[in-house]
Amino acid sequence: xxxxxxxxxxxxxxxxxxxxxxxxxxxxxxxxxxxxxxxxxxxxxxxxxxxxxxxxxxxxxxxxxxxxxxxxxxxxxxxxxxxxxxxxxxxxxxxxxxxxxxxxxxxxxxxxx
Amino acid sequence: xxxxxxxxxxxxxxxxxxxxxxxxxxxxxxxxxxxxxxxxxxxxxxxxxxxxxxxxxxxxxxxxxxxxxxxxxxxxxxxxxxxxxxxxxxxxxxxxxxxxxxxxxxxxxxxxx
Numbered sequence: 001x002x003x004x005x006x007x008x009x010x011x012x013x014x015x016x017x018x019x020x021x022x023x024x025x026x027x028x029x030x031x032x033x034x035x036x037x038x039x040x041x042x043x044x045x046x047x048x049x050x051x052x053x054x055x056x057x058x059x060x061x062x063x064x065x066x067x068x069x070x071x072x073x074x075x076x077x078x079x080x081x082x083x084x085x086x087x088x089x090x091x092x093x094x095x096x097x098x099x100x101x102x103x104x105x106x107x108x109x110x111x112x113x
Numbered sequence: 114x115x116x117x118x119x120x121x122x123x124x125x126x127x128x129x130x131x132x133x134x135x136x137x138x139x140x141x142x143x144x145x146x147x148x149x150x151x152x153x154x155x156x157x158x159x160x161x162x163x164x165x166x167x168x169x170x171x172x173x174x175x176x177x178x179x180x181x182x183x184x185x186x187x188x189x190x191x192x193x194x195x196x197x198x199x200x201x202x203x204x205x206x207x208x209x210x211x212x213x214x215x216x217x218x219x220x221x222x223x224x225x226x
Contacts, residue, residue: 043217103155
């Protein structure tokens with residue numbers, strides 16, 4: 001059974017810092033991995049989707065990498081801003097267990113002005 | 114265009130009652146997912162529809178939970194004989210076929226008293 005973990009559980013940084021969020025998954029047989037952002041009381045917003053054949057995806061100040069063989073992904077946020085404060089979740093779509101995405105518990109990020 | 118719409122946004126019900134939660138996906142999206150999220154945790158998969166049929170219902174916790182999507186668009190999640198442990202935020206997501214990003218609604222917060 002696929003399991004997804006995220007480290008750290010919470011992170012607080014001053015504005016302007018570059019930071020890295022980590023995601024690990026136990027089974028490397030995946031179709032893709034997706035990073036989401038969730039603001040309090042809201043649904044999830046898709047940030048980046050990486051297909052299993054890709055190594056990274058970039059969108060603005062965000063860069064996500066995927067190392068499928070080691071079961072790891074990182075989300076890099078450059079020049080963090082207070083508006084980046086939210087919970088960041090990663091999810092993998094297993095290749096062997098049906099069509100659903102399996103989510104990690106998230107990293108709660110606070111960017112201090 | 115319009116995103117995924119979920120109604121109601123909040124639902125309070127008494128233990129033992131029946132509830133229906135509605136999801137209106139993005140127009141044209143063939144895939145529809147229901148997830149459940151408890152405080153501080155990542156979303157937990159419930160059921161996935163491809164068109165009108167439930168392609169994967171392995172996440173439904175027991176036979177009190179049922180979901181339909183009769184015309185391949187709007188979906189309704191139905192919970193019979195609600196229990197206090199059913200209290201959570203119920204999230205709906207939709208996507209195009211294949212490996213495309215998930216788009217989430219803002220969820221329905223269900224509270225069973």
